Amino acid sequence: MYYDCPSGCSREDRWSQYNYILYIITGKKVLYTHTRSWLLTKGTAVFVKKGACIIEEVNGEVLCLMAFFIPDSYLRSFLSENKALLTKEKTNTHENDLVLSLEVNEMMLAYYESVIPYFFSSVKPPEHLLELKFKELLYNIIGNPANTDLNSFLHTLNSSQVNNIRPVIEANYCYNLTLSEYAQLCNRSLSSFKRDFYSLYGESPARWLLVKRLAHSLELLCNSNSPIVDISFKSGFENSAHFSHAFKKHFGISPLSYRQRNSKVER
Numbered sequence: 001m002y003y004d005c006p007s008g009c010s011r012e013d014r015w016s017q018y019n020y021i022l023y024i025i026t027g028k029k030v031l032y033t034h035t036r037s038w039l040l041t042k043g044t045a046v047f048v049k050k051g052a053c054i055i056e057e058v059n060g061e062v063l064c065l066m067a068f069f070i071p072d073s074y075l076r077s078f079l080s081e082n083k084a085l086l087t088k089e090k091t092n093t094h095e096n097d098l099v100l101s102l103e104v105n106e107m108m109l110a111y112y113e114s115v116i117p118y119f120f121s122s123v124k125p126p127e128h129l130l131e132l133k134f135k136e137l138l139y140n141i142i143g144n145p146a147n148t149d150l151n152s153f154l155h156t157l158n159s160s161q162v163n164n165i166r167p168v169i170e171a172n173y174c175y176n177l178t179l180s181e182y183a184q185l186c187n188r189s190l191s192s193f194k195r196d197f198y199s200l201y202g203e204s205p206a207r208w209l210l211v212k213r214l215a216h217s218l219e220l221l222c223n224s225n226s227p228i229v230d231i232s233f234k235s236g237f238e239n240s241a242h243f244s245h246a247f248k249k250h251f252g253i254s255p256l257s258y259r260q261r262n263s264k265v266e267r
Helices: 072-081 106-120 127-142 148-159 165-172 179-185 190-201 205-223 228-234 240-251 255-262
Strands: 002-005 010-016 019-026 028-032 037-041 045-048 051-057 063-070 099-102
Touching: 019 028, 019 037, 028 063, 051 165, 063 072, 063 106, 063 127, 072 127, 072 148, 099 148, 106 127, 127 148, 165 179, 165 190, 165 205, 179 190, 179 205, 190 205, 205 228, 205 240, 205 255, 228 240, 228 255, 240 255
Parallel strands: none
Antiparallel strands: 002 063, 010 051, 019 045, 019 063, 028 037, 028 051, 045 099
């Protein structure tokens, strides 16, 4: 996909059930998780693992980028056919990061430039040609020794067990996703997701998510100056009214009163 976005400032939750590769042609983009952020600038490329994040487009910058979406199943199939691409060693460097940097050398720069005409052609290219170009991209980034973080992630993906709920849910609990969307991230039907979740955690996903999000909000109330509305957004609640109602019902006190009693931040 090729995106050409007008300048402006927006910040919102985004999620994808697929991994994807981004190449920034012009402009800037910021990706946030509940643990850190990444600034993506012109000429940079990254591999983004499936899941949710907060995306901010920088004001005054015209953002133009390429995005290549890759299902887990396609990656596994590609890796099974090209086992020699993966190095033998797996490291734990940046194992939990959503975004992995990719080297943009002269070869990769030439590749990205060669793809641009496909997006503007009046004649749709044959599917087999597009897949060949896509496989060329995978060969180049996976086979590049500089992309060690990606290599490490692919080792995990290639050998992951069927039960992958824990890493997905732990990385994405503070985003306002539906249970159906969490099920898609875990490659399950909604019913099998609920059943497997209960087997793993001993409670329903809805209850677990509520408690986990409220615990995250406590940390933000005590250790930040963020407004209540921002804390509700960062903790995965639909809106500040829903957050305040759930918080008071669970703790017996409003978020503002809790902050006034327990804040560790000078005002």
